[in-house]
Amino acid sequence: MKLSMGYVILYVQDLEKTKYFYGELLGFSLRGEYGTYIEYDTGSTILSMNTREGGREVTNLPIPDDSRKEQTFELGFVTQEVEKVVEKLRIAGVPVLMEPREKPWGQKVAYVEDPDGHYIEICSPMG
Template identity: 30%
Template sequence: MSIQLQYVNITVNDTDEAVAFYRDALGFEVRNDVASGGFHWITLGSAAQPGIEIVLSTPHAGRSQADGDALQELLTKGVLPNIVFRTDDLDATFEQARAAGAEVLQEPIEQPWGPRDCAFRDPSGNLVRISQAPAA
């Protein structure tokens, strides 16, 4: 038996702003853009991992009003779980994201636990970390 990650959901305030960040700053490709029943979500992926996608949606998409309100409050506070991506060229990825206007929180540094990484906030305030495995 094998199991693989298929989707990761990222809650955002504005899907258009989020697409610009994840597509232009990080290089993901839009795979699907769906509007259904008053909700909207966008799926993005990477050629490097064709079977794994991220899904961008707003707090109320497919949720009750109360749950959407609670999720919106957590998003506004910036306390939703962070998102960590891996790259084979951290410096180039960092420069691409910075050139696209991403809010830099941490420039690339060596972490005591091994990887080099950097950090950004997406337009909705989600913490996005990008790491590169240590050289073997």
């Protein structure tokens, strides 16, 4: 059996803030919008969002109403221009959690926070 990653869905509080962050600031193309559900083309994987209420209606899962601060994952976006992307986000008021720095394995990495508190890694390609 072979599986492949088709998409990631984030449950969000404010769809308009989310659209601004991922569409305007990060520059991803909106692939589709269906009520409270949106999709962005990020390359090989689709990044999707739905409101918390919309997610509960579709899945019947106990998705919480508020943003949660405990993090168990991050989204990583690769670019050759880590500093430039981070500076654009900073100017827009996005919280920068870690300034760009070189890791021991040679990759440049920075962290920011999206409107719902998800950790977003902005990094250079590996090797």
